[in-house]
Amino acid sequence: MPGRIHPLRSAVALALALSGGVACAAPPENLDARVEQVIHDIGIPGMAVTIVEDGKVVHAKGYGVRRLGSPEPVDADTIFPTGSTGKAITTAALAVLVDEGKIGWDDKVTDHLPGFQMYDPWVTREMTIRDLLVHRSGLGLGAGDLMFVPRSSLSRAETVRRLRYIKPATSFRSGYAYDNVLYVVAGQLIEAVSGKTWEQFVRERVLRPAGMNVSTTDDASRFATANRVQPHARMDGGMRGVGTQEVLDERRSLGSNAAPAGGVSSSAHDMGRWLSIQLAHGALPEGGRLFSEESSEQMWTPQVLMPIHGYPGPLAATTPQFSAYALGWDVRDYRGVKVIEHGGAVFGVQTMVVLIPEKNIGFSLQINSEDGVALRGLQYELLDHYLDAPKHDWVSDFAAFRAGNVDKAKAALREAKVDAKPSRPSLTPAQYAGRYSDPWYGPIDITADKGRMRIDFKQTPDMAGTLSHWQYDTFKVAWDDRSLEPAYVTFNLGAEGKVERVTMKPVSPLADFSYDYQDLLFTPVTAK
Structure with a gap:
């Protein structure tokens, strides 16, 4: 004892x-x-x-x-x-x-x-x-x-x-x-x-x-x-x-x-x-x-x-x-x-x-x-x-x-919301839609149905969510599974006005580092 x-x-x-x-x-x-x-x-x-x-x-x-x-x-x-x-x-x-x-x-x-x-x-x-x-x-x-x-x-x-x-x-x-x-x-x-x-x-x-x-x-x-x-x-x-x-x-x-x-x-x-x-x-x-x-x-x-x-x-x-x-x-x-x-x-x-x-x-x-x-x-x-x-x-x-x-993280989120610029996206939802792929992660799908945009991480089961406009060509994803870290999704356009790449970053300043959204670089997948 x-x-x-x-x-x-x-x-x-x-x-x-x-x-x-x-x-x-x-x-x-x-x-x-x-x-x-x-x-x-x-x-x-x-x-x-x-x-x-x-x-x-x-x-x-x-x-x-x-x-x-x-x-x-x-x-x-x-x-x-x-x-x-x-x-x-x-x-x-x-x-x-x-x-x-x-x-x-x-x-x-x-x-x-x-x-x-x-x-x-x-x-x-x-x-x-x-x-x-x-x-x-x-x-x-x-x-x-x-x-x-x-x-x-x-x-x-x-x-x-x-x-x-x-x-x-x-x-x-x-x-x-x-x-x-x-x-x-x-x-x-x-x-x-x-x-x-x-x-x-x-x-x-x-x-x-x-x-x-x-x-x-x-x-x-x-x-x-x-x-x-x-x-x-x-x-x-x-x-x-x-x-x-x-x-x-x-x-x-x-x-x-x-x-x-x-x-x-x-x-x-x-x-x-x-x-x-x-x-x-x-x-x-x-x-x-x-x-x-x-x-x-x-x-x-x-x-x-x-x-x-x-x-x-x-x-x-x-x-x-x-x-x-x-x-x-x-x-x-x-x-x-x-x-x-x-x-x-x-x-x-x-x-x-x-x-x-x-x-x-x-x-x-x-x-x-x-x-x-x-x-x-x-x-x-x-x-x-x-x-x-x-x-x-x-x-x-x-x-x-x-x-x-x-408290600092909450203040940062409030500031980000206040600082978001009143703006409109450059494209229609259908023009953002498509399959994109990152070399190490693999594919994601962006879909548009009746003006509603969705994102789906194809190799992560149940990692899908709805995109809402944040500012310019940046959207915020709210995952269907509330336990996942929200993220900003930014569409970068080329000279012809089409999406050339998609980047992401966590919304929360306290997000777990394993949500390494910032390391992703998605580019359009050309249909074969």
Whole structure:
């Protein structure tokens, strides 16, 4: 039981003290009450919290409900989609292949995927497996995400093939820009080397050997599990993330082609197994190894510096002195201690995983909503607890910071509406209509019926909406699915007065970066 004196734990504590380390404390005494207060105050339907100390799970518990309006509680076996925290799972799958001698971290990707191509032939030749994992490819932030956000009909192989059409934003290995699409390549590489799909390989060679027995890698298995959360979001307050909490359609989520970037679902109990194995550098609690200590060292070794954007005012203490990306993990400092962490979000669900190797402590926080201020706040409250720092209400500070950003975004939307110029479109609706295509996304259809214009993203199921005039030749799309981010659609005319290209950008200043509308460039498709 947490807090109970154990002879072996006492011996470990003594050894740590003699070596200059600090013995692990028990979880906060008021942890249950604090979590209950946070989910009540923030308005989160449900949460799961896991804490591991000295290789032992000392806390794994659910709070709240799986779905608003339903009584079923979240417990320690309730599964949550874990989003980008699954990048470390894909990295572990690659580590298994590295340990078997089937691949090397610095192998060229084309050694194992001969058809792989980036936009630049030189980058294609030089790209290594390590490069796939560390966000230094030269692609822009979230480039290509619309191939699987919010969902997709594309296969994983076709998604990888289309990478060759995405223009880089910077030179190769010159800096950090978070992407998901190269983890899709990593998943395809695992299949090419192992002969098994990413889903099969991760399930059989990572999750089950790790003892993560309720975790899933595919939607079919997740939907077949009764004890799962439903996603929630706020959508009626003028922009996504503001307003009343609503239940989302769980089947309208991230495309399965992107599962290697964030398709694992897991529970509090299973996260305890994962945290224990990570802290043990790949060793399994019962003996044996999931991956080697050498691979563990590779996973946690910083590879590329991440920009540091300091928080203002009360949050300044959370600004790190260094921040870097390793293989599927963020590495940074807090109060002089190195922290290994990663956040994850699938629309309507969020997760945070945190490791403090120096203290041999790890914890995870999962919620079935998009209220990330709770995750960030509780993360720092737990860090303070284990680093013997004074108690502080970080949840309230992050909530206030978020509220300030929302106020600024609302003001920007009001200004945009006021600044919109009274004007008329250059063409009739029928003259805008047609099929257009972007090299990496693919086709969209613009249709006109009785003066009503519609847009349909053909490879994103149910991503269709109505266009209303905004100003000049720019229209605003209101998607039929209210959970999708609205966008501006601008028709650019040539000298002959016909549409030559179509561009887009998000309406909301707080839109998720995965809605990379700004990277699209549609041109008319000539009928054959």
